[in-house]
Amino acid sequence: MHDLHIKVAAVESRLGAVTTTAERNRKAITLLAVSKTRSAAHVQQAAESGIKSFGENYLQEALEKMADLQPLELDWHFIGPIQSNKTRQISENFAWVHSVDRVKIAKRLSDQRPLAMGPLNICMQINIDNEPTKSGFSVEQAVAAALEILVLPNLKLRGLMAIPAAQASIDAQRIPFAKLRELKNRINRSLDNSEKLDTLSMGMSSDLEAAILEQATIVRVGTDIFGPRDTK
Ligand SMILES: *Cc1c(COP(=O)(O)O)cnc(C)c1O
Numbered sequence: 001m002h003d004l005h006i007k008v009a010a011v012e013s014r015l016g017a018v019t020t021t022a023e024r025n026r027k028a029i030t031l032l033a034v035s036k037t038r039s040a041a042h043v044q045q046a047a048e049s050g051i052k053s054f055g056e057n058y059l060q061e062a063l064e065k066m067a068d069l070q071p072l073e074l075d076w077h078f079i080g081p082i083q084s085n086k087t088r089q090i091s092e093n094f095a096w097v098h099s100v101d102r103v104k105i106a107k108r109l110s111d112q113r114p115l116a117m118g119p120l121n122i123c124m125q126i127n128i129d130n131e132p133t134k135s136g137f138s139v140e141q142a143v144a145a146a147l148e149i150l151v152l153p154n155l156k157l158r159g160l161m162a163i164p165a166a167q168a169s170i171d172a173q174r175i176p177f178a179k180l181r182e183l184k185n186r187i188n189r190s191l192d193n194s195e196k197l198d199t200l201s202m203g204m205s206s207d208l209e210a211a212i213l214e215q216a217t218i219v220r221v222g223t224d225i226f227g228p229r230d231t232k
Pocket of ligand 1: 034036057079080163204205206220221222223224
């Protein structure tokens with residue numbers, strides 16, 4: 001679809017502009033296309049526009065797309081809420097999980113990871129604005145939880161993920177992203193060099209500029225690549 005290529009180009013141009021402002025290298029940032037509710041054909045079109053990494057929230061839907069698109073060798077990231085009874089299939093099929101919100105879930109993902117696949121890359125989801133409706137570790141719990149997750153053999157703890165509350169201005173959007181950046185730095189001060197976190201998964205269609213100014217390394221973009229979602 002012609003339209004999808006134009007949308008990807010528009011997102012790329014935003015990334016180009018903000019990385020220049022932030023004096024950052026575009027190559028240091030992964031554009032994760034959030035493809036929940038989108039068809040395999042749409043994912044394929046995004047892949048043809050040069051996107052390699054896709055984020056999915058619903059396991060069954062994701063598994064079907066993965067099967068259809070296997071020859072494309074895409075990187076699949078699980079970014080949705082995780083129920084305990086879904087950890088095995090998540091661990092067996094994804095390269096990354098961004099939404100680890102309990103140590104118990106991390107332990108299951110580690111136990112169930114097929115050894116031949118190598119360690120599963122994970123981010124701890126942080127409830128950065130302390131919203132009662134959102135999952136994630138609190139900032140206060142995060143350092144202790146990171147130390148527990150770090151020792152799990154079949155995971156590679158890469159960093160932190162957050163979905164802050166919506167804000168109207170870029171300055172207001174930057175505040176929770178800066179908090180997440182500082183939390184990553186705080187965790188890294190308790191880690192050895194070989195263990196240091198290198199990932200901040202933050203920023204979506206409406207706040208990716210603010211996130212990149214605060215050192216996001218993965219931005220998760222759905223609407224601005226694929227258009228508005230049908231509400232399920
Ligand atoms: C849906 C979703 C996104 C993408 O949001 P858009 O506003 O459509 O860009 C990013 N991250 C998570 C965790 C999501 O569930």
